[in-house]
Ligand SMILES: NC(=O)c1ccc[n+]([C@@H]2O[C@H](COP(=O)([O-])OP(=O)(O)OC[C@H]3O[C@@H](n4cnc5c(N)ncnc54)[C@H](O)[C@@H]3O)[C@@H](O)[C@H]2O)c1
């Protein structure tokens with residue numbers, strides 16, 4: 001199993017580290033445009049191998065896509081992150097050009113690959129890959145919901161004063177400060193609906209804290225987060241590499257599902273060796289349906305800024 005990660009920055013390196021530590025891939029190639037940077041990150045990570053007990057071989061390269069040839073999975077993290085006060089949507093001007101050229105170079109050398117898009121604004125970047133490549137829809141996956149759901153569970157556990165392992169929940173919709181739809185109606189603590197334990201006001205607070213999870217960290221760190229994003233990507237990569245048939249909310253091209261079409265947005269999907277093997281339709285409350293509709297309108301507005 002060969003995995004290429006483009007962008008050896010904060011998220012790309014964290015993602016490579018988690019993939020290696022989980023020890024399911026034979027090879028991870030890190031590629032960056034900055035001279036020597038990916039080589040340095042790869043060497044540093046390889047020097048963790050004996051300490052952390054993994055056999056995955058990590059190599060770093062500067063912009064030579066021939067070294068990525070025949071990758072089973074390619075992750076795109078290249079592009080600029082936001083600074084405090086910015087929205088993810090503001091990154092489109094620079095990141096669209098990067099994602100377009102990177103995805104085309106990757107596919108040239110790995111025509112059968114599955115692409116996971118991470119660069120922001122992620123739903124629009126995922127749509128861009130659909131519009132500018134000929135990959136089938138099951139092989140283009142946007143990562144956002146897995147991360148947002150992890151943040152939702154963190155906030156739920158905090159409100160419930162419970163261990164995170166007691167809590168389950170999912171966030172669908174657009175990966176943006178206003179577009180996320182945390183599914184409070186489905187969230188549980190050991191199969192009991194969280195609404196049994198938390199007031200509407202407290203649940204609303206959990207929802208709002210979840211939606212601004214990325215912005216909160218960006219304000220604290222001065223740039224956006226990387227540990228949980230890297231871990232979330234590694235979970236998607238592992239589900240595909242190990243054909244786990246796990247369900248994650250991912251950004252995918254909708255063609256009528258959830259009453260939406262011609263956009264990529266987060267919905268629950270089954271991930272296995274073919275990438276997205278199924279889109280799962282789940283019942284939403286009326287409020288969640290309305291929020292999903294508004295979220296889709298926001299994503300479509302950003303998609304409208306693409307020069308296709
Ligand atoms: N979808 C998500 O949930 C999620 C989570 C976190 C970050 N992000 C996004 O991921 C992206 C990366 O974030 P980061 O914190 O790792 O940024 P970073 O600046 O640390 O790393 C980005 C790397 O991309 C490289 N790069 C730029 N152009 C390139 C090109 N054409 N080819 C190859 N490499 C190139 C840069 O040299 C840099 O090393 C940002 O757009 C950020 O918003 C998304």
Ligand SMILES: O=C(O)C[C@H](O)C(=O)O
Nearest residue numbers: 082088120214215224225
């Ligand atoms: O918040 C960001 O800009 C980065 C990422 O999308 C995140 O949610 O951490």
